Structures are given as structure tokens and as C-alpha cells.
Amino acid sequence: MHIVVVGLSHKTAPVEIREKLAIPESRLGEALGRLCSYSGVREGMLLCTCNRVEVYAVVDELDVGYGRIQEFLADAHMSLSSEQLTPHLYWQTGDRAIAHLFRVASSLDSMIVGESQILGQIKDAFDAALAHKATGLILNKVVKKAISVAKRVRTETKISEMAVSVSYAAVELAKKIFSDLSDKTVLLVGAGEMAKLAARHFIANGVRNVCVTTRNPQHGIELADRFGGTAILFEQFREDMASADIVLVSTGAAHYLIGAEDVQRAVKQRMNRPMFLIDISVPRNIDPAVRHVDNAFLFDIDDLKLRVERNKGERVQEAEKAERMVVDEVGIIQQWLRSLEVTPTIVALRTRAEDIRRSEVEKAIGRLAHLSPQERELVEGMASSIVNKLIHHTMVTLKTEVASADGAAFVEAARRFFNLTDAELQGVNGSASTLLKEAGEETEPTQRTGRNTP
Numbered sequence: 001m002h003i004v005v006v007g008l009s010h011k012t013a014p015v016e017i018r019e020k021l022a023i024p025e026s027r028l029g030e031a032l033g034r035l036c037s038y039s040g041v042r043e044g045m046l047l048c049t050c051n052r053v054e055v056y057a058v059v060d061e062l063d064v065g066y067g068r069i070q071e072f073l074a075d076a077h078m079s080l081s082s083e084q085l086t087p088h089l090y091w092q093t094g095d096r097a098i099a100h101l102f103r104v105a106s107s108l109d110s111m112i113v114g115e116s117q118i119l120g121q122i123k124d125a126f127d128a129a130l131a132h133k134a135t136g137l138i139l140n141k142v143v144k145k146a147i148s149v150a151k152r153v154r155t156e157t158k159i160s161e162m163a164v165s166v167s168y169a170a171v172e173l174a175k176k177i178f179s180d181l182s183d184k185t186v187l188l189v190g191a192g193e194m195a196k197l198a199a200r201h202f203i204a205n206g207v208r209n210v211c212v213t214t215r216n217p218q219h220g221i222e223l224a225d226r227f228g229g230t231a232i233l234f235e236q237f238r239e240d241m242a243s244a245d246i247v248l249v250s251t252g253a254a255h256y257l258i259g260a261e262d263v264q265r266a267v268k269q270r271m272n273r274p275m276f277l278i279d280i281s282v283p284r285n286i287d288p289a290v291r292h293v294d295n296a297f298l299f300d301i302d303d304l305k306l307r308v309e310r311n312k313g314e315r316v317q318e319a320e321k322a323e324r325m326v327v328d329e330v331g332i333i334q335q336w337l338r339s340l341e342v343t344p345t346i347v348a349l350r351t352r353a354e355d356i357r358r359s360e361v362e363k364a365i366g367r368l369a370h371l372s373p374q375e376r377e378l379v380e381g382m383a384s385s386i387v388n389k390l391i392h393h394t395m396v397t398l399k400t401e402v403a404s405a406d407g408a409a410f411v412e413a414a415r416r417f418f419n420l421t422d423a424e425l426q427g428v429n430g431s432a433s434t435l436l437k438e439a440g441e442e443t444e445p446t447q448r449t450g451r452n453t454p
Contacts, residue, residue: 001042002062003142003337005097006069006089007054010111013088020077021053021085025128031076032134038068043139045129047104049121051111056101058138066091098142098333102326105150107159114159114315119150138340142333149329156325159318167198169304169311170278171205174246177276177297185209187244189237189258190251191223194280198248199227211244213237215251238262242269248278249285260289263296270295280304342398342411348424349391349414357387 008018023031023046035044035055043058055073059065070089074082092100103109105122126143129135135143154160171181178184186202188195191214199210210229214220217233224231232240241247241262249257258277267275272295279286279300290298361383365376394414401410414420 001058001060001138002065002093003056003058003097003138004062004065004069004091004093005054005056005100006066006073006091007047007052008085008088008090009052009054009109011109012090017080017085017088018051018053020080021048021073023048023053023076028128029132032129032132034075035069035072036134038072040064041068043136044134045125045139045143047122047125049118052104054104056097056139056143058136062093095330095334099326099330101142101146102149102329103323105146106153106322106326107150108153108319108322108326113319116154116160119147122150123147138337141336145329145333149326152329153322153325157318157321159315159322166280166301166304166308167194168201169307170198170248170280170299171201173278173299173304173307174202174276175205177274178245180206182206182208184245185211185243186246186248187211187213187232187237187241188223189213189247189249189285190281191219195248195250196223198250198278198280202246203227207246211240238266241266241275244275245273246276246278248280250280251285253281253285254283255285256287257285258290259287260293263290263293267293267295278304338408339399341408345411345414345420346395346398348420349394349418352418352420352424353387353391357383 008021010018028046028048031046032044035041035046035057040060041057042060045056047054047056053073055069057065057069059068069091070082070086073089074080074085100109105119107113107115107118110118122143126135126147129139129143174184175181181202184207186199186207186209188199188210191212203210210224210227211232212220212224212227212229213232213234214223215234217231220231220234238258241258242265244266247258251257263275263277267273274295274297277286277290277296277298279298282301284300286298286300288298288300290296361380364379365371368375368379371379394417398410398414
């Protein structure tokens with residue numbers, strides 16, 4: 001069996017292609033059922049976001065599996081032919097597919113490296129696959145590991161801590177001036193898109209008091225309602241500035257709306273408590289002379305962009321640390337998968353040895369009818385001991401060497417030496433828990449195990 005990923009993203013396909021492949025949540029169950037109904041597709045998970053559509057699957061054969069998944073994607077939107085779709089697709093298998101999932105979960109493949117939304121989207125995709133019993137032993141393990149890797153990256157690196165958007169950079173700077181934003185008041189002057197986005201970031205970071213003022217009073221009231229705040233008349237916002245800890249200005253005015261004297265008066269009314277002013281207007285709406293006012297901290301659009309560029313460089317360094325973590329974690333999953341490869345061989349070998357032992361003991365005891373129960377027990381014990389000692393070193397070697405570069409060769413040699421047939425390997429009589437115990441793993445909880453658990 002092979003782990004594969006087939007999909008497209010913002011790196012390979014324009015939005016008009018991505019949106020055609022998007023599968024709404026209401027159709028996700030049906031889509032998962034259709035994916036796993038294809039011959040040779042053992043397990044599947046669908047990840048659909050605004051920036052990517054990906055199919056993660058476990059397939060019997062690579063070429064056939066790729067073909068089935070490509071067919072599935074093309075069928076997702078009848079107006080999109082396979083010829084139109086193929087140039088935008090990427091596909092990976094084995095270690096590369098696992099590494100890709102780990103990188104996606106850790107936001108290393110995102111449009112904005114370090115963004116946090118993708119991990120939640122992967123969790124949702126996994127929950128949907130579990131709910132519709134589309135995943136099994138292998139994808140359950142690999143996806144859970146991907147979630148764990150993403151959490152490790154966020155814990156052990158600073159990849160998500162540095163702003164890479166102008167609107168969030170404003171919040172980051174405010175947090176340096178006011179360590180706690182929960183009791184601070186933000187005054188929005190104007191209703192530009194960047195100001196709205198910054199306001200959302202402020203609220204997400206604890207701000208509970210938002211005041212809004214615009215030249216259009218009705219617009220100001222609507223915007224204040226959206227943020228659960230208060231609308232202020234545009235003509236009087238300078239008099240009300242003293243109540244604001246953070247003033248964010250984003251208007252289309254061609255002149256300064258706030259002068260040094262306005263800020264000086266507000267700071268005095270605030271008893272010299274710090275005031276943070278952000279001017280993201282072009283042309284600027286706050287007089288640069290405000291920088292000379294004590295306890296007033298002014299940042300304009302260039303200041304914010306400079307911080308964003310510096311943060312992007314630091315994120316690259318943190319991303320390099322995260323990439324090394326991904327490589328390490330892929331190695332752990334590789335070892336686990338190789339242990340699964342050896343399990344059928346070990347179980348088949350034990351079954352073969354047990355069948356031979358049982359058959360020969362029955363023949364011997366049939367000829368020794370005079371044996372007492374205790375003597376029969378001794379014969380059976382001796383036969384078991386001989387068999388166990390004969391295969392013990394082989395079992396130990398297989399379990400030890402399966403993690404090495406030559407692991408597959410050891411497995412193949414054992415199958416040839418003991419003449420284990422494909423039928424024996426495929427028809428191993430043992431529950432999933434037995435196989436996992438051989439591989440050194442615990443079973444998945446019953447309610448979270450997919451239909452294709454080996």
C-alpha cells in the first residue's frame with residue numbers, strides 16, 4: 001500500500017480553478033464515500049480551503065491510484081475536464097506525501113507562512129473523514145502525527161509570533177506599548193479596509209472597547225455595531241481622543257486631521273498616560289510633529305511595512321527550524337510504516353510454524369496412545385520450545401532491521417526462506433489489535449477507527 005497526496009493550491013492554480021473544485025461541507029460525506037468507492041483506494045481524506053484542494057489517500061497501486069484520484073477530482077466539477085485540470089495538479093507519494101502534509105499542517109506551505117488557520121482546517125477535514133469512516137489505521141496515524149508536528153512547530157519556534165501584514169503589525173506594536181490590551185480603548189477614525197482588519201485583530205487580541213468615527217454618520221453607526229462599539233460624531237472626535245489609548249486613522253483626506261496640539265491636549269487630559277497613534281492613510285492624516293509629543297507614540301504606514309519586512313525575514317529563519325522538525329518527524333513515521341510492512345510476515349511465519357507444530361504433534365501422539373496427559377503435555381511443550389527457538393532469532397532480526405535502509409530486503413529474504421505465499425501474507429488470521437501489537441502500536445479507539453483498518 002502507498003500513501004499519496006494529489007491536489008492543487010495557490011502555487012499551482014488560479015482561484016477560478018480552485019473554486020470549481022471546492023466541495024461544500026454539505027457534500028463532503030458523499031464525496032468521501034465516492035472517493036473510497038474507487039477500486040484500489042483504501043483510505044481517504046479531503047482538505048478543501050480557499051487556497052488548496054487536496055486528496056490524501058492510501059492506495060494499492062501508485063499509477064492506478066493516481067488515475068482514480070484524478071478522475072475523482074475531475075468529476076467534482078463536470079465543467080472541468082481532466083485535460084484542464086492536470087496541468088495544475090501536483091502529486092507526491094510515500095515520504096514526500098507525508099512531508100507535504102506535515103508542512104501544510106505547520107503552515108510552511110501557506111500563502112502566509114506561519115498563519116494559524118490551516119491547522120484548524122486540517123482538524124476539520126480529519127474529523128469529517130473519521131465521521132464518514134473514510135480513514136483507517138494508516139491515515140489516522142499519519143494525520144494525528146501531522147497535527148502533533150504542527151503543534152510542536154508553534155511551540156518550539158516563533159513562526160506565528162511575528163506580524164506579516166500591516167494591520168496585524170499595528171496590533172503587535174500596540175502590545176509592546178501596552179502589555180495588556182483587554183482594558184484599552186481603540187478609536188477608529190475612518191473606515192478603510194485596513195482599518196477594519198486592524199480592528200478585528202485588536203478585538204481578537206483582547207480589546208473590548210471600540211469607538212468609531214466617519215464623515216458619514218450612518219456608516220459610522222453601522223461599523224460600530226459590527227464591532228460592538230460606540231459611534232462618535234466626526235466633528236467632535238478630537239475632543240474625545242483623550243478617552244482612547246489607541247487611535248487608528250485610515251481616511252481618504254488629503255490633509256492632516258490630527259495635529260500635534262490635538263495630541264498634546266489629549267495626553268494632558270489623560271494625565272500623561274501613553275497614547276498609541278497609527279496612521280495607515282496615504283497621504284498621511286496625522287502630523288509627523290506628533291512624534292515630538294511626550295508619551296505619544298506615532299507610527300505611519302512606512303513604519304509598519306518596515307516591521308513587516310523585518311518580521312518576514314525572521315519568519316524565514318523560524319521556518320528553516322520548522323523544516324528540520326518536519327524531516328525528523330517524517331523519519332519517525334517512516335519507521336512506524338516499515339514496522340507495519342514486517343507485521344504480516346511475522347504473523348504469517350508464526351502461523352506457519354504453529355501449523356507445522358500442531359500437525360506433527362498430532363501425528364506423534366496418534367502413534368503414542370499409551371501416553372498419560374502429563375506426558376502428552378511434555379511432548380507438546382517440547383515441540384513448542386523447539387519451534388520458538390528456531391524462529392526466535394528470525395523474529396528479532398526482522399523487528400530490528402525493518403527500521404534500517406535494508407529493511408525491505410530482510411523482509412523479502414524471510415518470505416523466501418520460509419516460502420511464505422502471497423495468499424498467506426494477505427490472509428493473515430489476526431485482528432487489527434494483534435497486528436498493531438506486533439508492530440509495537442496500540443489500537444485506535446473503536447469509535448475513531450475507519451472501515452479499512454487492517
